[in-house]
Amino acid sequence: MKGLYLERDTPLHRLPPEVKIAAMVSATVIVVITPREALWAFAGYAVLVAVIAAIGRVPAGWLAKRSLVEVPFVLLALALPFLAAGEKTMFLGLEVSRDGLYGGFNILAKGTLGVLLSLTLAATTTTRDLIVGLDRLRCPQIITQIATFMLRYLSVLGGEARRMRIARISRGDDPRFLWQVRGFAVGVGALFLRAFERGERVYLAMVARGYEGRMPAAWLAAGAATRNQWLAAATVPVAAAAIAGTAVILG
Structure with a gap:
């Protein structure tokens, strides 16, 4: 967006x-x-x-x-x-x-x-x-949480995927060839694991700082x-x- x-x-x-x-x-x-x-x-x-x-x-x-x-x-x-x-x-x-x-x-x-x-x-x-x-329209919390994390970390994951692709190419991998699809699949799996671990760490850090699943009431009230x-x-x-x-x- x-x-x-x-x-x-x-x-x-x-x-x-x-x-x-x-x-x-x-x-x-x-x-x-x-x-x-x-x-x-x-x-x-x-x-x-x-x-x-x-x-x-x-x-x-x-x-x-x-x-x-x-x-x-x-x-x-x-x-x-x-x-x-x-x-x-x-x-x-x-x-x-x-x-x-x-x-x-x-x-x-x-x-x-x-x-x-x-x-x-x-x-x-x-x-x-x-x-x-x-959030102000009382949209279900799960939807706003998913949207928030997706939009915030989409660019992070995109950047990491580009770095992994460059690393593969620098080691002789060429994604244009079908027989090298295994390396691409491994990279996707590694990216998923990194994203999952990062999401877990971020969530635990937010909970430790008082996160309760919704934005602070002061944020929602300001500028309503x-x-x-x-x-x-x-x-x-x-x-x-x-x-x-x-x-x-x-x-």
């Missing part, structure tokens, strides 16, 4: 993390439950996401580049009209399945909007703030969202709900 965060001074960046998380999840749920036939609703959602990104000064090119993570789903969505069975219809001069066409659009639209909302949240909220926000901030964040899911309702009514 460190590589996704964009340091800016915007109203979106200054909002407490818990209200941003709640607004993003609520808006995503509304997008997901929107009927696939309500085509105009998805156009409205796209405009809403563009407005949110503009407020947070998140560049369109930055979003487009990192949205490539959904390419496999895009390929599935493009292939579905030709693979699905059922009633046929003409689209751009091609005979395609009507259900497949709607299904492909459903995957593409909802998946893209969900990715863009998640990227906007990541671009305007630091990793630490995300964890704090989840006010009523006005909750109301400001609520405009996003409310706007999404209004778009969905209008599209369904107009048919």
Whole structure:
């Protein structure tokens, strides 16, 4: 997440993390439950996401580049009209399945909007703030603990894996050859053992210093969202709900 965060001074960046998380999840749920036939609703959602990104000064090119993570789903969505069975219809001069066409659009639209909302949240909220926000929302302790340790030590494990790879190559190992996969497997096993031992030592050190499974109450209370901030964040899911309702009514 460190590589996704964009340091800016915007109203979106200054909002407490818990209200941003709640607004993003609520808006995503509304997008997901929107009927696939309500085509105009998805156009409205796209405009809403563009407005949110503009407020947070998140560049369109930055979003487009990192949205490539959904390419496999895009390929599935493009292939579905030709693979699905059922009633046929003409689209751009091609005979395609009507259900497949709607299904492909459903995957593409909802998946893209969900990715863009998640990227906007990541671009305007630091990793630490995300964890704090989840804790303030009373997310299960086990989830926040796992996320905290994973994000904190992922770069450490990545650096150690790179050093082990360099050490293997300097001793004549070439991972391109299949018969040398044994050395790679041994390295992965050694990395797992080192990570497990390090995690155990870190956990014991934290417990010795008074760790009880949650962040200190003072940390969670400092900077908690006010009523006005909750109301400001609520405009996003409310706007999404209004778009969905209008599209369904107009048919």
